[in-house]
Amino acid sequence: xxxxxxxxxxxxxxxxxxxxxxxxxxxxxxxxxxxxxxxxxxxxxxxxxxxxxxxxxxxxxxxxxxxxxxxxxxxxxxxxxxxxxxxxxxxxxxxxxxxxxxxxxxxxxxxxxxxxxxxxxxxxxxxxxxxxxxxxxxxxxxxxxxxxxxxxxxxxxxxxxxxxxxxxxxxxxxxxxxxxxxxxxxxxxxxxxxxxxxxxxxxxxxxxxxxxxxxxxxxxxxxxxxxxxxxxxxxxxxxxxxxxx
Amino acid sequence: xxxxxxxxxxxxxxxxxxxxxxxxxxxxxxxxxxxxxxxxxxxxxxxxxxxxxxxxxxxxxxxxxxxxxxx
Numbered sequence: 001x002x003x004x005x006x007x008x009x010x011x012x013x014x015x016x017x018x019x020x021x022x023x024x025x026x027x028x029x030x031x032x033x034x035x036x037x038x039x040x041x042x043x044x045x046x047x048x049x050x051x052x053x054x055x056x057x058x059x060x061x062x063x064x065x066x067x068x069x070x071x072x073x074x075x076x077x078x079x080x081x082x083x084x085x086x087x088x089x090x091x092x093x094x095x096x097x098x099x100x101x102x103x104x105x106x107x108x109x110x111x112x113x114x115x116x117x118x119x120x121x122x123x124x125x126x127x128x129x130x131x132x133x134x135x136x137x138x139x140x141x142x143x144x145x146x147x148x149x150x151x152x153x154x155x156x157x158x159x160x161x162x163x164x165x166x167x168x169x170x171x172x173x174x175x176x177x178x179x180x181x182x183x184x185x186x187x188x189x190x191x192x193x194x195x196x197x198x199x200x201x202x203x204x205x206x207x208x209x210x211x212x213x214x215x216x217x218x219x220x221x222x223x224x225x226x227x228x229x230x231x232x233x234x235x236x237x238x239x240x241x242x243x244x245x
Numbered sequence: 246x247x248x249x250x251x252x253x254x255x256x257x258x259x260x261x262x263x264x265x266x267x268x269x270x271x272x273x274x275x276x277x278x279x280x281x282x283x284x285x286x287x288x289x290x291x292x293x294x295x296x297x298x299x300x301x302x303x304x305x306x307x308x309x310x311x312x313x314x315x316x
Contacts, residue, residue, distance in 0.1 A: 146301040148279045149269035152257055191258065234301045 133245035140239035145178070145229040153239045154185075154224035162221060162243065169242035170225060176235035178227050185222035248287050249273050252314065266305040289315040 139153035155162060162168075172180040185191065229235040250273075253263040261270035271279075277286075280298075285291035289310045293303060309315045 144267060144301060146264060146267055146269045147299045148275050149264055149271040151269045232297065234299045
């Protein structure tokens with residue numbers, strides 16, 4: 001073997017160059033693959049293939065059928081759109097007509113519906129009103145009134161029974177000759193205000209018919225009916241109200 | 246009939262005589278019309294046995310007697 005002579009200075013210089021080169025060198029690994037481990041001995045037979053070259057096989061694939069008509073003209077689309085707009089306008093017009101018809105029907109019904117009590121309920125003396133926005137209030141149920149005296153039957157202000165009421169009907173009956181007068185409480189002072197509304201006296205213990213028909217109601221929280229017994233005997237009376245909004 | 250003015254008045258402010266036994270009221274004129282204008286008007290026995298007195302009025306006269314209004 002031939003002997004090679006190396007100058008010590010050259011060797012030192014070489015080592016120094018290597019040191020300088022590795023000092024500032026940066027090693028960057030890109031596109032690093034996942035580490036794959038293999039159990040047992042590594043051989044060609046079980047060597048895993050790199051991920052980026054693994055095969056993907058698609059099964060159960062359907063055939064794609066493209067429509068024959070691929071070319072649609074803008075004019076055709078516009079015509080179809082105009083047709084849809086026309087149909088929409090017809091539907092809106094029909095709905096508007098129907099709505100107006102319903103409103104007109106409601107107005108007619110409001111005008112013709114009568115809250116007067118009729119039928120067997122009246123004969124039972126029970127003021128039950130179930131037509132529209134109406135209700136009945138029993139103010140006196142077989143209340144006794146001393147002969148020659150009066151008795152006041154009033155609604156309760158705390159219940160807001162008359163809130164928004166537009167019409168009211170009075171039903172008074174008695175087994176003796178009586179006179180009934182309707183009173184309205186002042187909305188501000190809550191004092192009774194006489195309205196000189198006399199309700200026809202009846203000599204009947206049942207509410208066979210309204211003693212006073214529907215009237216407009218002033219703004220009030222309470223209504224009172226004062227029944228005066230005009231006979232020489234003690235009386236029994238019923239007082240009911242029919243209120244509608 | 247000053248004694249009539251001493252009777253309790255109704256709570257509604259009408260100024261009528263208040264009949265608390267049955268929560269009724271009567272005007273002074275109606276009361277006089279029923280039982281007459283007599284010196285015996287405030288005698289319990291007179292009123293209780295008056296021909297115009299009904300069972301309910303008897304209740305009232307009993308109440309007034311208990312309250313010391315009638316004697």
